[in-house]
Amino acid sequence: MTFLFAGHETTSNATSWALYLLAQHPNVQDLLRDELVKAFPDKSKFNPTFEEINSLEYLNCVIKETLRLYAPVTAMRRTNINDKMLGDIFIPKNTVIDIPIATLQRLPSIWGPTVEDFDPTRWLNPSLTENVTNYNYMPFGAGIRSCIGNKLALSEFKILLSWISS
């Protein structure tokens, strides 16, 4: 049941947003299609391996940027089990902490003035991603309870999008 709920809605939601963004940005769609047609010239033989689908740089950027702007899981909740200092803030034991994934992924202080833009190439530009870490870009969560289906989801998402876009 967990796999059904955690694995179905999230990936279908991400794919829908990717298609919406591609429809809004035909230039991105063209660049993606160019990469796909080059990698898989004969669509009737489209059956990529894990390595092949993950070697596509622009596709990877489109996926990362979609998950940044429209994180399917918008927030996570944790309860700290011990008293803790976070910088100079004291967090007492048993405090419920919300981790706002979607907000972190749209903070101008991290992503700069183009934060609201759908710009897959930001992932190729170190000056636009220099402040990005696993703790402010985390569509699959972070730490030991992060998404167990991460790699499966990314492969599924990439294959679906490639099939539709090529």
Ligand code: HEM
């Ligand atoms: C784009 C697709 C997906 C996204 C964005 C996503 C995101 C996440 C996030 C953020 C968490 C942590 C939630 C929390 O701790 O409150 C999580 C946990 C989890 N995900 Fe995913 N997920 C995706 C796809 C999948 C798939 C395909 C599966 C399985 C087939 C899956 C199975 C799980 C499971 C079992 C957990 C709980 C792990 C644990 O508590 O140790 N997810 N996911």
